[in-house]
Amino acid sequence: MALSFALVIDPAASDDLRTDFSDSFRVIDTAAPALSVGELSTQRGDGIFESIGVVDRHPQELIAHLDRLAHSAQLCALPVPNREQWRQAVFAAAEHCPARGEGVIKLILSRGIEHGPTPTAWVTAGAAPDNTRVREQGIRVVTLDRGYSIDTPARAPWLLLGAKTLSYAVNMAAIREAKQRGADDAIFVSSDGFVLEAPTATLVLKEDGRYVTPAPNGGILHGTTQLGLFEHLGSLGDETAYETIRAERLATAEAAWLLSSVRLAVPIVAIDDVELPVDHELTASFNRFLLSPRA
Amino acid sequence: MALSFALVIDPAASDDLRTDFSDSFRVIDTAAPALSVGELSTQRGDGIFESIGVVDRHPQELIAHLDRLAHSAQLCALPVPNREQWRQAVFAAAEHCPARGEGVIKLILSRGIEHGPTPTAWVTAGAAPDNTRVREQGIRVVTLDRGYSIDTPARAPWLLLGAKTLSYAVNMAAIREAKQRGADDAIFVSSDGFVLEAPTATLVLKEDGRYVTPAPNGGILHGTTQLGLFEHLGSLGDETAYETIRAERLATAEAAWLLSSVRLAVPIVAIDDVELPVDHELTASFNRFLLSPRA
The missing domain is CATH 3.30.470.10 (Aminotransferase class 4, branched-chain amino acid transferase, N-terminal domain)
Known part of the structure; x- marks a missing residue:
């Protein structure tokens, strides 16, 4: 910016x-x-x-x-x-x-x-930046190994995995790697096969009508935009959950989004070249909510 | 400084x-x-x-x-x-x-x-800074899990494990953790039990009269001071080697040092509270060499 x-x-x-x-x-x-x-x-x-x-x-x-x-x-x-x-x-x-x-x-x-x-x-x-187009058209993502197992953050707090530090060189390198592979963004996966987060965004899946996001167990940042969206969905009567999510579930999701403070909700149209269904109307409703003034 | x-x-x-x-x-x-x-x-x-x-x-x-x-x-x-x-x-x-x-x-x-x-x-x-005292008296270190397995760097170059990036927050946190535990510095160990490096230095062990250091296979920086010391030791007829080193070998080493560009060779006097033999005369000879003008 x-x-x-x-x-x-x-x-x-x-x-x-x-x-x-x-x-x-x-x-x-x-x-x-x-x-x-x-x-x-x-x-x-x-x-x-x-x-x-x-x-x-x-x-x-x-x-x-x-x-x-x-x-x-x-x-x-x-x-x-x-x-x-x-x-x-x-x-x-x-x-x-x-x-x-x-x-x-x-x-x-x-x-x-x-x-x-x-x-x-x-x-x-x-x-x-103007994110209108990416919110409408969505992004292609690739999964990238984050190197850690899902239980590493709890036993090694000096790795600072739950802190939003200025040491973002790896996050930037992951986005470059995604672009080299013809995608727009990355999703980090733990070395033992669990979904974590994107380099600068939180992942939300829709499965069987309910919304799930990886549990912020110290290894990922708790996304503020995801937090706001889940409160909103809860108020509408939708079910939301924090779960430990195996990477295989990505391919079978009804829909998936990356959520972040500035880009807001962007639909994922493909993960590792597997096309994903996109609900444009639902995504638009998310972004209308996210663009309304909130505390 | x-x-x-x-x-x-x-x-x-x-x-x-x-x-x-x-x-x-x-x-x-x-x-x-x-x-x-x-x-x-x-x-x-x-x-x-x-x-x-x-x-x-x-x-x-x-x-x-x-x-x-x-x-x-x-x-x-x-x-x-x-x-x-x-x-x-x-x-x-x-x-x-x-x-x-x-x-x-x-x-x-x-x-x-x-x-x-x-x-x-x-x-x-x-x-x-004046490092005379630490070169003579040595340092106590603790081992800390680096989170990665030894084969991670080769398959995930976006983790930048062989690059000396400005993203050093984890290195600084590891040194803070070591000090909280009453030590002076840390040695990172891979999640599968291999010795890597210190947050800002290279590890060298002496075993059976030969000098070994963890192989710089992409997961650690290739230490410039270690490189210079190994050339020197080779010219004296000493045997040097790059190896994949299990953490158990730390406790049985004849001697161990951390090497870096400014602190130079500091002897390790204890690893995780296990006392290690210190060869003060040998360490002094290393530092005399390291303080001589070199290309």
Whole structure:
């Protein structure tokens, strides 16, 4: 996305009860140098982030994103983010998203300058790319081995598999691999054959009229958009479930989607060249919901 | 390390045959903002790096480091680095390391600004921390599961296991875990019980008078310092070997070391609280060699 706004945050302690944090924000030129070369985010991918979808300047699923930022911070032994400070930073950034249409706000909390006194933190905002076409026409995906068995995350928390860290080189490489194979995106599968997640999205399947997603057992991120959609489906009386899903189930699903904060719900039209049924009307209804203002 | 110097490189094409690249370097203030928030190194850990040890302003193992930078670039689908340009940048940086004693030069090649036209690249220099004590007294290590089986890297190149990427959050988390357990460093072990590497160093064992290190089969980085030491040992008539090493062999080694470009050879005094014999005189001879000027 093209950035239209950025502000650097002077991170407050989590128990700082100020009601107005605007003094702790410093607006910067998005194109100008802002970070020093000593930054551990840039040297080590050592930090965490969130990408928040914005509709008509309303940040979506803000509570879930702030929850996940705090969870990632805990897993990475970063200071607990001051929730109110980040909330105010998001609303300050939202004012610089398109007045009508979709935007993106990114939150970044880095371990800071090497041997420096404090983490560094910043927020960016910009217009979202136009995802209309991909939401309608869908995407082709390939499955890629993630290397881990399904029980690895629980016994090896230092692998940070449930944290949304800045160390996304593997996620980016997986998307390049998918494109080399003529697909648009990837779905990671555990070494013992269970479906995990996409590099930047959550998988949802429809099977026998019910909606299932891989259980976020520490090995995958709990998708905020999936969380919102499941609440919506529940309110409509649909059945939803978190399950441990063998990869074989992909080929027999009634329908499948990748869900993420900015691209929202995109239907999967083929997995490893096996065509999948697509319910365009249902997908459109998901995206109408996901584009409505939500807390 | 405290940075004393940094320069930004305007990356040249790999077939640019200029003899003088100094016009493509821009010296920057190490403490001042230099990178924009749109940098993919900082947003995604999407880039590669090398850390080069410097002795009396002489960069050590330069050929091996430039080889590995090129290898990492290939694995990450980054443009092939212009070898002569990076070599000249290293020598420019070396002039700003301590005239007497040890320094560190870091090379960073990032995918650049999101949607930007080009990668970004920079080099930093500074004095090295004083590692005299740790080289003499040694370190305690713990073994940590790396999550992968030994055959994973060959079948899943998108996991980038042989590339030195900026996505080092897991490496940093492993060192934190080791410290929480009262140790100084970690050794990664594959999920099927083979020794891999340390988060920022290579393991070398001495067994029955010969020196062995885990085979760099794509799952671990080929250590430049280990490479230099093995050449040295070979020239002395010692036997060296790359092997697939079961973790059980750690406890029965005659001696063991972690090798890296800046800390050099540090003896391991205990692995998972099992004390290991330490040959201080042999270790000192390794470090005398590693501190001598080498190509």
